[in-house]
Amino acid sequence: MGHQTETHVWDEELAPEPRGRTWRPEAGCPVEVALAAVSGRWTTLLLRELMGGPRGFTELRTLFPDLSAKVLSERLRTLRERGLVAVERRRGFPVRTRYELTRAGEALRVLLVELYATGEELLRLTTASETRDERSPGRLEA
């Protein structure tokens, strides 16, 4: 069976190149990469906070009282591993740590803004008129 890749018509906006033209969730697909970056509970909140500048561990704990130390350091480690956050440790006593976004981490700002905008749009569309089947009369192709 020839794969459907050959015959399928591709939306140039949604899948401009081979990496996006996948038929399974592939780690190399840009969409998956971006989603992985912001995935996990608390992650977007942490990113939002780090967008305001470097923060310390305890500082973050104070800002997010319901976030346990374990999960916080887990999130921060993941963000480090993904190259989105960098750490700086000041020796001495007490120990000081600063977490800050890398360039890659800062690149997520646009996405966060878009997530917010889309979320608001969804809230508008789904709570305003609770009419089932929102589809308007004649519009499929713009």
Added chain:
Amino acid sequence: MGHQTETHVWDEELAPEPRGRTWRPEAGCPVEVALAAVSGRWTTLLLRELMGGPRGFTELRTLFPDLSAKVLSERLRTLRERGLVAVERRRGFPVRTRYELTRAGEALRVLLVELYATGEELLRLTTASETRDERSPGRLEA
């Protein structure tokens, strides 16, 4: 203790209004709403496909051979519950079903495009130069 909400300086772009100014993952936060919409394995792939027009159940199964019937119908049900997808059933034999995006579902297109763009950017920034600490000398506030 007065909550930090009163004293915290807010990024008007990241959190323009109270719903985004949360200190825990709240379901009402627009960012969470948007993330919930695209969350789950296979979800973005299904959305990408539905952006091209209505699709049938078996059609989707054929397009995604590695996606089991259980997970597919699970995803479709979730998307329906979130008001992102609508179903149309043709009676008779054999049964025909068509899944299509609602207006809310179509609103996700912009987000998918942004996810792709951000993902590519991340791939660029993290694979090109594998230098640790990507931060450039002097730039925090633009």
Added chain:
DNA sequence: CGGGATCCTTACGGATACTG
């Protein structure tokens, strides 16, 4: 101060089999 180690519980995704 800034975590790591351990344990537990639930949610998720996948495989298989069956039905209107």
Added chain:
DNA sequence: CAGTATCCGTAAGGATCCCG
């Protein structure tokens, strides 16, 4: 054709305690 029902393994998130 278009699903549902059942079972199962893994991973994610949280609670608690401990340590340099």
